[in-house]
Amino acid sequence: MxxxxxxxxxxxxxxxxxxxxxxxxxxxxxxxxxxxxxxxxxxxxxxxxxNKFASNLSLQKSNTIGVIVPKLNSDFMSTVLSGIEKIANDAGYNLIISQSLESEEKEKFNTKTLFESGVDALLVSLANETKTYDHFNTFTNRKIPLLFFDRVINIPDCPTIIIDNLRAGYDATKHLLDQGCRNIMHITHGLNRSAYYQRYVGYKKALDEVKLFEIENLLVLDQFNSREIDSVIAKITASPEPIDGLFVTNDTFAVYCIKALLKAGYRIPDDIKIIGFNNDPVSEVINPELSTIEYPGYRMGVLAGQSILSHLNGSINIESADQILLKHQLIIRQSSRKTTN
Amino acid sequence: MxxxxxxxxxxxxxxxxxxxxxxxxxxxxxxxxxxxxxxxxxxxxxxxxxNKFASNLSLQKSNTIGVIVPKLNSDFMSTVLSGIEKIANDAGYNLIISQSLESEEKEKFNTKTLFESGVDALLVSLANETKTYDHFNTFTNRKIPLLFFDRVINIPDCPTIIIDNLRAGYDATKHLLDQGCRNIMHITHGLNRSAYYQRYVGYKKALDEVKLFEIENLLVLDQFNSREIDSVIAKITASPEPIDGLFVTNDTFAVYCIKALLKAGYRIPDDIKIIGFNNDPVSEVINPELSTIEYPGYRMGVLAGQSILSHLNGSINIESADQILLKHQLIIRQSSRKTTN
DNA sequence: ACTAATTATGCAATCGGTTACATAGTTTTT
DNA sequence: AAAAACTATGTAACCGATTGCATAATTAGT
Incomplete structure (x- = not known):
């Protein structure tokens, strides 16, 4: 010893x-x-x-950055985290990572413990459930840098990093329309989070443009897990007007849909064209390959890390809240290709 | 303010x-x-x-557990982390997570910073590169609980959590043999890590049993990234005796193989039968669906968390190093099915 | 050689909680 | 009613590093 x-x-x-x-x-x-x-x-x-305890106590800083994400084990989120970790680590910061599991309760708890742990900054991607934001006051009141990414909320002086979700939703829907779809179903997560809500708005906007707003067809799911697939298929088969397009805001779930639809006898893309979201690795594995929206996760993580570090270093005026908007990209693959007949 | x-x-x-x-x-x-x-x-x-700094300084403990993993953004690892986080968080512990990116250098650095951060315990899954283990002495010397999972090394008094990799490798290979394969190629990561080495030993053992040890066919890859696919196909097509089975120790890479082989005109499973490892979600998405070894990531994370917590609580005798061996499971899908002809 | 400026080091307070030990105040015991 | 046993609280040292201010040692200036 x-x-x-x-x-x-x-x-x-x-x-x-x-x-x-x-x-x-x-x-x-x-x-x-x-x-x-x-x-x-x-x-x-x-x-x-x-002894960092003593040092931290004396210096009133911890060289630690807190991160709260809804869920660690998703391809997108772990990629973002990987980017954050890289930047933080290179700058000599440690990362305390916790997951809210989409629960507002747990998010509050995590926010509190991270505050008490004395993190120098906090990065958050909000839980779907979260509807109040007072728990972040401890940070804003003490002017501890706070940044939201992906699932954001606008709080004065807190930078946000997102993609243009409205535009992405529009692009995805427009693409399906261009391919000839006329009855597009939108399958998404709770619209409580602006990321999802904005995609929905984009979806509607695209429909509006071609005067199709009447046959808006929305399906909101609590989770994107495989158990919900049945309700999707049920809704599709029950539709009076046959569904000919599917815009799913999550690749993994879109893949479940493809598999279930194929099994149910639908041809893809012939009967139904599908587009997903995120450009997860699975999207290239499924047959037919899944069209999707490329979501730059690693870059988002890197930028989140860099942004918060520059705040910590004071090289950016803390008062000037900035919003970083990353470019998404429409990726067209087989699942939405117009069939020549 | x-x-x-x-x-x-x-x-x-x-x-x-x-x-x-x-x-x-x-x-x-x-x-x-x-x-x-x-x-x-x-x-x-x-x-x-x-003020946790003051409290920690006074109490000489941080309520924080450090974790070092090779890479955050893999389905398997993020699932393990998710399990660890759940347990740690429920017990009031924070998690400092860092990634070695398979570099021994970075692993050492992370070990040092985590030590200085005063983590109460350390959980490690080793980098592939790592060949020396002295950097963990700071922990063992001070009797700070140290646990290895998945990619482990045996250090006195340090529990390990693994699956029976030898057996898993054996099971996978045996399965291919049972399906009629006689020239099985084994594609794996650097054999420096015992997890991979043991799978290789299992592979050889299965071959030995049917007197096929002469046509052992090993391909070791540095990374499992898509750029290495070409060398795989090259090696397969160049083989004097046609390859009729593929045991790949990573599902994601196995999926790349399937896609490339199909493209190259091979029929799967007719010409070549394939089995992967991990039971990643992709394995069920590829067509044909990929046979694989189920690797219980979440349970591993939960057990790692529980084990280390019980050490911290002293409810287990710290002297008694334990080894937890999780059960794996052979999952047979289409990619390795015997074709009736 | 004597003062001024510079360089190197020490003193002691501070960061905020924790806790062994001491003490004052109450209640119980005999 | 005095001694014994609690109960509730305070005193002060301690955890280990940082840093403003003071001071000692060295060098430069005239």
Whole structure:
């Protein structure tokens, strides 16, 4: 069992004061080179490690960034996190990651513990359930940088990073219309989150443009899990006007749909054309390959990290809340291709 | 800008000592109910929040668990993390997550920063590159609980959580043999990590049993990324004896293989039967559906979390290093089905 | 050689909670 | 009613690093 060694131990060993040791270790200019190297050597020899608790307490900062996401295990989210981690780590920050599991309750709890843990900044992608935002006041009141990404809410002075969801929803729907679809069903998550709501608005806008707003056909799902597939198929088969297009705001679920529809005897894209969202790896695996909207997850993570770091470094005026809008991209594959007949 | 309120502020406000405040907030038995509720009320009113830095410094613990994984954005790893997070969070622990990106250098660095951050325990899945393990000494020397999962190394007193990789490799290979394959290629990651090495041993063992050890056919890849696919196809087409089976230790890559082979004109499973590893969601999306080995990621995460928590609570004798072996399961799908001809 | 400027180091307070030990106030015991 | 046993609270040291200010040691200036 190694004993813990502190700057006091080093000080005693070298016959200097703890202050000198501290300054040496932090490369303070007013310490002579000779002393510095003496200290460094002793630190090396004794296996000295700084005690961050003490340091943090003294400096009032933790070099830690908190992250709250709805769910760790989705391709999109883990990709975003990977980007955040890369940037944070390279800058010497640690990342405390927690998941809300789409629960407002848990999001509040996590916000509280992360605050108490003294994170220097907080990055959040909101739970679908969340309807109140007071729990973030602890951060805004103390002017601790707070940033929202993907699932955002507008709070004064809090930057947001999103894609143009309205436009993306419009593009996806417009594409299906261009391919000849006339009765497009929109399958999406709770519209409580603006990301999803905006896609819906885009969907409607595209329909409106071709005077198809009457046959808007919306299906909102609680989760995007495979158990919900039956209700989808039921709704499609029960439709008085046959559904000929599907805009699903999640690739994984779109893939479930394709599989279920094929099984039910529908031809894709001949009978029903489908477009998903996110450009998850699965979209290229399914047959027919899934058209989708490319959502730049890694870049989003990197930008979120960089944005929050520049706030922490003060290189950006904290007052100037910025909104970063990433470009999405329509990716056309087989699942929505117009069939020549 | 809210001012920070400390136990000293509360003490002054209530005319008691900071010690009383501290004890009240921690529900210490020797404080009268009247005083306790007075303190709690005041804490509520003033918006008091404990300062974890101070608390941690005093208590010498952080309620934080460190995690190092090779890569955040894989379905398997994010699922494991999700399980760990669930357990840790429910027990009031925060999770600091970092990724080594398969680099020994970065793994060392992360180990150091996590140590300095004062994590109460460390969970590690090793980078593929890692060949030395001294960087974990800081933890073992101080008897800070250290656990390895999935990609493990045996260090005295450090529990490990794995599946029986040898058996899994054997099962996968045996299955292909049972389906009639006689020239099975094994595509895997660097054999430096025992997880992969054991699968390879299992593969060989199955071949040995049917006296096929002569035509062992091994392909080791650095990464499992799509750029390596060409070399795979090249090796398969160049084989003097036609390859009729493929055991790939990663579903995602197995899926790439299927797509490339189909494109190259091979019929699956007729010409080549394929089995993957992990039971990633993609395995059910590809056509033909991919046979695979079910790897219980979420359970692994949950068990890793529980194991480390019990060590922290001292409810398990720290000296008794345990090894948890999870059951895998052979999942047979279309990609390896014997064709009746 | 003597003062001024510069460089290197130490002193001591501070960050905010925790807790062993001491003490004052109450209740129980005999 | 005095001693014993609790109960409730306060005192003060401690956790380990940081840093403004003071001071000692060295060098430069005239």
């Amino acid at each position: 190694e004993k813990k060694v502190t700057i006091y131990d080093l000080a005693k060993r070298l016959g200097v004061s703890p202050a000198t040791v501290s300054r040496s270790l932090n490369d303070h200019p007013s310490i002579s080179l000779k002393t510095k190297s003496k200290v460094m050597l002793a630190a090396e020899e004794t296996g000295y490690r700084i | 809210e001012k920070k309120v400390t136990i000293y502020d509360l003490a002054k406000r209530l005319g008691v000592s900071p010690a009383t405040v501290s004890r009240s907030l921690n529900d210490h038995p020797s404080i009268s109910l009247k005083t306790k509720s007075k303190v709690m009320l005041a804490a509520e009113e003033t918006g008091y929040r404990i």
